[in-house]
Amino acid sequence: MGDQNIEDLSMSLMNRLLNNSRSIREITNEFDTDIHLPFGSGVTLFYHLLARKIVVIDMQNPIDLEQTIDIKCIDEGNLEEEKYAFFI
Secondary structure (H helix, E strand, C coil), X not given: CCHHHHHHHHHHXXXXXXXXXXXXXXXXXXXXXXXXXXXXXXXXXXXXXXXXXXXXXXXXXXXXXXCCCCEEEECHHHHHHHHHHCCC
């Protein structure tokens, strides 16, 4: 999967996660279906966004995929850094 494709998928998933009252699992499962990705790809991308600190959440509470998520902020600068990190 190319860097641009990962960036596009990340932006699409972030848009779905923002201000959504459904669980992370529901959102990512629907994402996988809509984008025609293998089951579980959306969850993997969600964890990737957390690990790269692109999506910031309260890490004091355990992540429960069956619950909604309260995103504190999105740092698109980290998304850009990731895009170009392979060329450094």
